[in-house]
Amino acid sequence: METDTIWNIRNGIRDIAEGVYRWVQGTLQRLPWLKTLYTIWCWVSLLFFILGLFLYRDSRTMLVQYLWSFYVMLQFWFLCRSKTFTWKQAAMFMLLGIFLVIPVTALTLLAAHGLFGGDTRDTWSQAVLTPIFEEVWKLLPLGLFLLFSRRASSMSLADYTLAGAGAGVGFQLMEELTRRWLNSGIIGRTYGYSVTMLGGETIHWDFWTLFPGRFEESIFPTIMSVSHPVHTGMITLGLGLAVRLRKRLSDAIFALPALLLVWSIIDHAAYNGQGSLPDWFMKISDLTGSGYRTKGVFLLMLAIGLVLDYVSLNRVKSRLPRMEGEGWINPVPELWYMLESLLTRRERLASVMSWTRERRELGFSLLYGNQEAAALQGDLQTRMLKHFRAAAGVTAALLLVAGLAGFAAYFQAHVHPADPACFSCMFDSLQNWWDRLGFWEKSAIVLGAFALSFMFVSFWPALGIALTAASIPASGHEIAKDIRDPKRLLTPENVISTLLALALSRVPFGRLAERFGKKGGSRLKDWLEKLLKRRKEPKPEPDLPKKPHKPDGEDPPPKKEKDPEEQPPKNDADDYVHWSKAKYRGVELHDAKNGALGEFDGVDLEKGIFYEAKSAQGLDRIHPKTGKPQQTPQQFTDKQLYQKTKVRINNLMQKAVGTRTTPDGTAEIPTLEQIKGIRHFEFQLDGDSPALRTAAENSLNKLRQEFPDYTFNIRFGVK
Template identity: 55%
Template sequence: MFRGSDQREEASVTSTIWQLRSGIRDMLEAAYRFILVLIKKYPFIRTTYTIFSWISLIVFIVSLFVVPDSRKMLVQYLWSFYVLIQFWVLCRSKTLPWKPVALFVLSGVLFVVPFTALTMNGLHAIFGGRTNDTWSVAVMTPIFEELWKLLPLGAFLLFSRRASALSLGDYALIGGATGVGFQLMEELSRRWVNSGGFSDKFGYSFTIFGGETIHWDFFSLFPGRFEESILPSMMTVGHPVITAMIALAIGIAHRLRPKLSMAVYLFPMIFLAWGILDHAAYNGQNRLPEWILTIHEWTGSGYRTRSAFLLMLAAAVSADYWALNKIRRKLPSLPGELPLNPFSELWNMTAALFRDRGRFVHWLGFYRERRELGFILLYGNSEAAGRGDPVRERMQAFYRIVAGLALLLLTAGLFAGMSVYAAGGQDSACFACLFDSLQNWWDRLEWYEQGAIVLGALALSLLFVGFWPALGIAMTVWGVAGSGHEIAGYIRDPKKLLTPENAAAVLVGIAISRIPFGRAFAWAGKKGAGYWRKLLDRIGFRKPGKPEVPVPVKPKPDVPGPDRTPDGPEKPDDKPNEKPNEKPGGDKPDHDKPDDDKPDEKPDGDRDDGTTAFDRSDYREVEIVDSKNSPIGEFDQVDMEKKIFYEDKSAEGLHRVNPKTGLPAQTPQEFADKQILGKTRTRIHNLMNNAATTRPKATGTPEVPTLDEIRTIRDFVFRLDGDTPALRTAVENSMNQLRTEFPDYTFNATFGGKP
């Protein structure tokens, strides 16, 4: 009887909490959508925000020169960022991306610190006393600081739809990020308050009797510990470690709750008490009762806290991967991959980071999305399960790329010895790829993003050198990042530097890239090269010379041939059964013969100088070639008026079944990955990196745009003759991957037309 009553009461409380939670979340989401609509409706809001951001950045950079407190703020920010990176690397089973982690740091700065200060001020307003009283600094402050630092985690667990599918690594990372934000603000306040000649000489945390009390060491794990440097007897590890330890204990209790009773929540209560004890003992040295300090000695006087957290984190990460391996068959695996583990993931990501930045993003995204999908399948409730399909789609997009990279690495490993023996000095080529990737990344950035990076390099350089050397470093960053392809070309082929003109060009290019606005001068010169060339041709200063790359020369119009008319270019082949080298038999129709009775008239489109004016919206079959005059790609149609590449793809017979296998020759997705994704990716890469010039194909228009002209085009339109729901879905998946890899380009498709 009583059990049924308790169950009804528990169900009523759960329903009330659910309604409150859903109501607040719906209200916040409605406000968020309203703000997005408002920004879209009034673009000046975004413009105003951008202007404000730039002004703020400029003011901050100027303040680094004239305001010492700004430099202190930057130093403390870099230290806190370093601690956060350590948590990011160690919490290997995390599923949270960087953006929400950064929001937890901000919550520690903007919410926890003010709320803690408001709480303590309220207590003093009610009970009186001073802020340095023992009950305030050594009792109430540690209790409320450790409690309030858990509020962002509590809010996330209450309102987030993915809260039930968090990994244990996520709990530790959330706690550590909140603690980083809290300590950032606390230490920054200390740096600002403790100013003067004494602190400038010895440090903001130096005391006469205790020496250095706050330690920021680059080679320390979780720097920022509180410990006297003269005869230390106790310490506290700092806010990030304590909060991460308590949050991880909450995650472990939540994971074990279905298997154990509610008593399991005593586990995080123990670690909360341990964190408060460490904090209180350090704040109240020589002022707290002896029994409290004795208990603190039993727990290691603060020197065991970090070790306990690391053991908990190692066990938590191991448990996360143990759980993922239970459902490994439901998750995609890479070729030759061992059981899911953090070590192989970290190795692949580290190798990709130093070899190719673009690949690093793919590895990072695939592993994180796979872990998120795994924990949704393991622990997700109905809300978290609703996120499964989007996560699965993103993971599959990463998987196709990463699986191909992994297979390529395995194949390359088999022939590694042979390739090293045959290539001898190919290390420079791989080194050159770094510069290619660097410029590809740099070119994808907006102008304001490039400017922010250069200004950031200037600001950081000013911490170590003077203004003019710092300016030189910043301009060097700009010049190297923007000249990656040129540098890579000289690394691959050092013989280019042997000719005097190339060596001089390199020296001039380096000089231009080092001076302010030098890159702008180079860009203007490149854009104006065509106009200067035409001007020199007209005034007779330039003599026609042999082009650097041989291109097919169009026969003169007045030379008749087997497939030509006396009046103009080639006509379509009216007799497809005749071979190209055979002379067609029979007389030509009368309308193909020149009419001697009519006066000479210029055909439509002819210019006064005898050349033909081609429609710039209909260049067909434009081929790009490399420096050896070898074809490396072609474009079916180039519209220079609208700046569009048109690519025709035939999907006929896509679902035709092979009688031997009983399966289609290829699925729509295989077709799209090969024809849309693979070929377009290769074509863009060759166009921007390997192409030397353009030339017309025999079956295309006799004139084609120049290489510089087509390199300015950023729009692709794929025209497919098939039209089925499966084909549309497959093509859209491939175009989404292209949009991810080439954010500066746009990709669209039309269906049902004849290529």
């Protein structure tokens, strides 16, 4: 019962998110001018960003740190050869590291200081709380993915690594960017932003180093800490190994990621607290290598993970497509095929990269997918339920502590101003720096953040990132005050607003208001649609006397034109695209057992259209025994248009687990998730007759009744 409740909540949240996504996609299709506005905005932002690089040093600082973080992400991307994630999915973990992990970490530290008091410069805060909270919360993006994703069960070990590394890259990007902006004085500009008087350079960004960004003093170094991506990637890789080997080695294997987490916390804490922590703790750090063994162990684990991934893929190689002459599936032929495409036919490189990745994704889906994975959902609800309960218990405890922290703050002394040793301690200095900037400098930074984010995500997430990047430094003093004095959060205004929100969601009046809002919103929407439709209707022509027809027939009466809604789209219209000219052709659906579920002749992702080519040749062929046509036009359209399309839509939304190309299809095809949001079918029929048009309209009307969210139209005489 408890399990059902958890997963019902999870499915409900996911369905709402997918509904919002489909609504946004539909809005973009209905309002194509938004894409034009979006294009203009992108070019203007890019122009301002380029100008900012010449005019403002802070813009160049942001670009430098972004390029370093991008370089680290590329290293992980190249090394994780058995990955099934796309670049966009990996980049999303990086963004979650910025906009989820950092705020959650700061709020947790706020709750801890509100509950226990103390100073953020204390050793227990910098060397105990901060390492624990940072290393634990950097695992949050992967946890959310495992909980909500439809394809969590088909992840490779390299995917686990990329998820952790991406969150670590995002966290380190924001942390180091803040340090660069704050330490931009004469010493920082002359010697480097991380140079100290006694330790020399403490943060190393070396191009010829694997995973740059390590923490180590350059003068008499005795201890180091690898970068955030290495720590988190190692922990998540250990978690993936535990999930993969659980059936063979029992649940005890989950001690591996737990030990890796403890090791990362020890490395982090020992570096932050060197000279302050007790000797026994530093001896433990020495036994683990003082941070110098971490990278080597991670690379060894990654090599083992890649070997296990490709060994698993070769267990189902007979069910996977392979290149000509390819025996065992391994990364060497894949890299060679990519290199050959790059040197000979560069336009095929993207298709080859997508093909190899999708082949791995199909292989892991066949190996580890179950019924829920058949719809690209996660298998972890049964295989990791016990561990999810433990994680849920820890999360509930942390939320309880955060809630009690506000009340405990009434009885605590003020937390003293922060020292800029960790990210949560930099807000005061951050706003001081922000306030010194001029309008054009701030604009360049905001537009630069948008332009850089747009390289990873689409318009709206990039816009949100840019606005958030401006709001954090602009509110630095307020955030710092909340950290020092958490009881400010319990002002009467905040309490009243919270109670009011609770009342509106609980009392009958609030529910009545919610229902009224829903009904009123739908009625308002209908009224606006009618108003817009009325404004679009052309004004009636004046009733002028018509010229009489000549009796000799030289001027026949004009033919009555059909209603525009009844006329089929013309083949020479501006938006006409022959199905064979679609960007993606021959997109076949398949189920969990690799069985075919039908194909789409053409797919246009930008316009959101499925193209279906139908042939009516032989429709009027006479049966030799009955002397009648073998099938009537209505029988033909009911079978070819109505029945097949109905089955195709049901398979797309329920049974399909992925897409693959047909022998005559294009090398590059969209994924199942990309085409699930398409709601428009266009049939292109090579025949044309009045009876065929009538029959086709009858069949399409059946489809419109059963699938009101979809639109269907047809073109006749398409050869």
